[in-house]
Amino acid sequence: MTGMQPRISLITLGVRDIARAAAFYESLGLVRADGPDGVVAFDLLGQTLGLFDLEKLAEDIGVPIETLGVGGATLAHNLGSRAEVEALMLLAETAGARILKAPQEVFWGGYHGYFSDPDGHVWEIAHNPFSPLRQGDGAFRWQGYGAD
Known part of the structure; x- marks a missing residue:
């Protein structure tokens, strides 16, 4: 290979x-x-x-x-809804995360927010309605999971 x-x-x-x-x-x-x-x-x-x-x-x-x-990189965690984004951002803040950007609509039609963990690693928590997560396990793929 x-x-x-x-x-x-x-x-x-x-x-x-x-x-x-x-x-x-x-x-x-x-x-x-x-x-x-x-x-x-x-x-x-x-x-x-x-x-x-x-x-x-x-x-x-x-x-x-x-x-x-800590460089210019983010780790992203995609969720199935705006409500899930709100809930996880609140959980992260309660756990000690620093909120960098409160959850909000994004120009491309999604919804996201950013936090940093206690060591400064930046996480994006997002809902992308154009990339549906795979049913069952919530796997993410750039173009989403349709009927396949």
């Missing part, structure tokens, strides 16, 4: 306090999976979200911690 397959298997967030970060994501409803010492993992739909000590992550990569920073 050559090239990448169309998937992201693991998203690892470098965090300064693993216990605090794990408690934050657990309070949002994610369920912790067993992992090796020093790693907290949450199985998602087809991927895993990992939490790893920021200093150890820099060491593992072989770069100074300053080069990791």
Whole structure:
């Protein structure tokens, strides 16, 4: 095989306090999976979200911690309705998230808001009426799931 397959298997967030970060994501409803010492993992739909000590992550990569920073990237979580967006944003704020943009209509016809977790990782919580989620498991696909 050559090239990448169309998937992201693991998203690892470098965090300064693993216990605090794990408690934050657990309070949002994610369920912790067993992992090796020093790693907290949450199985998602087809991927895993990992939490790893920021200093150890820099060491593992072989770069100074300053080069990791918080860059111009967001993690998105799509939901089936505006009400679900409102509810999850409220839950995130209650869990300690900093609301960056309150839920609101978007120019392209969707509805979304942004928050940052305790380490500054930015999440978009969105409802895209043009990309219906897959029935049953809520999987997201850019063009949505129709009758297939």
